[in-house]
Amino acid sequence: MANPSDSTGFESSLSLRLDAVRAQSLWRHLRRIDKISGHQVETEGRSLRNFAGNDYLGLTSHPALIEAATQSIRDFGCGSAASRLISGSLAPHHALEEAIADFKGTQAAVSFSSGLSAAIGTLPALIGYDDVVVLDRLVHACCVDAARLSGARLRVFRHNDIEDLERILRWTSSLPRTAQKSPKVLVVTESLFSMDGDTAPLREIVSLKERYGAWLMVDEAHATGVLGPNGRGRVVELGLTERVEIQMGTLGKAIGSAGGFIAGSRALSDTLINRARSFLFSTAPVPAAVAAACAGLQIAAALEGDRLRQRLRSHTITVLNTAAKAGFVSTSCSQIIPLHVGDELHAVRVSDELRSLGILAPAIRHPTVARGRARIRLTVSAAHSDADLTALDQALKNLSSRCPPALLSAPLSKEPLD
Numbered sequence: 001m002a003n004p005s006d007s008t009g010f011e012s013s014l015s016l017r018l019d020a021v022r023a024q025s026l027w028r029h030l031r032r033i034d035k036i037s038g039h040q041v042e043t044e045g046r047s048l049r050n051f052a053g054n055d056y057l058g059l060t061s062h063p064a065l066i067e068a069a070t071q072s073i074r075d076f077g078c079g080s081a082a083s084r085l086i087s088g089s090l091a092p093h094h095a096l097e098e099a100i101a102d103f104k105g106t107q108a109a110v111s112f113s114s115g116l117s118a119a120i121g122t123l124p125a126l127i128g129y130d131d132v133v134v135l136d137r138l139v140h141a142c143c144v145d146a147a148r149l150s151g152a153r154l155r156v157f158r159h160n161d162i163e164d165l166e167r168i169l170r171w172t173s174s175l176p177r178t179a180q181k182s183p184k185v186l187v188v189t190e191s192l193f194s195m196d197g198d199t200a201p202l203r204e205i206v207s208l209k210e211r212y213g214a215w216l217m218v219d220e221a222h223a224t225g226v227l228g229p230n231g232r233g234r235v236v237e238l239g240l241t242e243r244v245e246i247q248m249g250t251l252g253k254a255i256g257s258a259g260g261f262i263a264g265s266r267a268l269s270d271t272l273i274n275r276a277r278s279f280l281f282s283t284a285p286v287p288a289a290v291a292a293a294c295a296g297l298q299i300a301a302a303l304e305g306d307r308l309r310q311r312l313r314s315h316t317i318t319v320l321n322t323a324a325k326a327g328f329v330s331t332s333c334s335q336i337i338p339l340h341v342g343d344e345l346h347a348v349r350v351s352d353e354l355r356s357l358g359i360l361a362p363a364i365r366h367p368t369v370a371r372g373r374a375r376i377r378l379t380v381s382a383a384h385s386d387a388d389l390t391a392l393d394q395a396l397k398n399l400s401s402r403c404p405p406a407l408l409s410a411p412l413s414k415e416p417l418d
């Protein structure tokens with residue numbers, strides 16, 4: 001292809017912005033993966049042990065999911081051909097939503113093409129300009145964007161800080177109210193945080209939001225299939241199902257397929273079907289992904305799921321110990337294990353170093369996390385082998401002997417830096 005003429009300054013404008021990204025060590029590029037087998041990936045002519053994915057139970061390549069997807073393609077074709085309300089509401093979509101509602105113990109569930117589109121559709125369907133969204137400082141970007149899109153006023157509370165949340169809720173109760181209109185308040189948090197691997201104090205948050213008459217949405221993206229009885233999530237584990245208005249999850253992580261969902265009351269699902277724009281105006285999720293998700297949920301909820309979670313737990317403990325031995329301080333109590341590095345450039349170097357030692361583990365930087373809080377994010381899976389865990393142990397030892405951990409672990413201030 002010839003170089004674009006750039007008579008309108010489009011190319012030079014983009015180049016300037018990209019230069020700034022590079023200068024801050026925030027440059028991202030795609031690396032092609034040619035082959036995956038178990039937790040080994042082949043990329044750029046090398047084989048690496050994958051500590052970067054969210055396939056926590058190893059279900060993406062499970063024979064039952066592959067068979068379900070294949071059968072569904074035979075029965076329904078490769079595409080859904082229309083949005084659900086036009087002509088795309090296929091039997092697999094209905095079966096999946098019944099399975100999700102059953103899994104979560106809710107009246108109903110609605111599925112979306114991704115967790116991101118579930119969030120983007122849901123918040124604006126429920127709240128608007130007169131309302132307030134209160135977000136934990138560390139919630140996923142899709143909830144932040146969804147909150148912005150709703151037009152509601154945004155407030156952010158310090159991560160997992162109940163007192164700070166109460167301070168904001170107290171403020172919302174002083175907002176003007178009329179007989180016709182009183183602002184709705186929606187609190188949004190994650191149950192298991194995606195980049196820190198810690199959990200939210202959900203019981204306390206539920207009591208608090210009830211005291212102030214606020215609603216609560218819990219994003220269970222990383223807890224679905226992993227936490228709670230049969231992997232049903234943290235809300236179920238804590239017995240809070242009837243008290244959390246909106247539960248969200250993804251089918252693309254531990255469940256091994258793709259898609260997102262919202263689970264809750266019948267009124268909630270009817271509202272989303274009628275008002276969520278990412279549901280109304282998007283072609284329905286492809287039958288293969290939906291059928292695979294259904295099979296993934298089935299395995300997660302069965303004895304096999306319990307066995308996989310046990311294996312995941314034991315691998316998690318091994319890797320937490322490995323990280324601690326190598327001198328890393330971790331905030332995590334889960335399969336998501338961040339190694340806090342701090343500086344962006346340093347994080348990239350550590351990630352490259354691990355890569356040269358045969359380990360795939362990404363440097364997570366702004367805007368995924370706050371500036372100056374860059375980290376290596378290790379994720380553990382039931383699919384890892386003992387050899388994978390030993391190789392990681394060796395690599396971290398090797399790394400910390402060449403580069404003392406004091407330099408690697410930036411001090412953790414309680415407050416994010418921006």
Ligand SMILES: *Cc1c(COP(=O)(O)O)cnc(C)c1O
Pocket residue numbers: 114115116117140142190194219221222250251252258259260
């Ligand atoms: C991955 C993720 C999502 C988005 O889910 P997708 O199905 O990948 O779009 C939402 N919330 C959190 C916390 C996530 O980690």
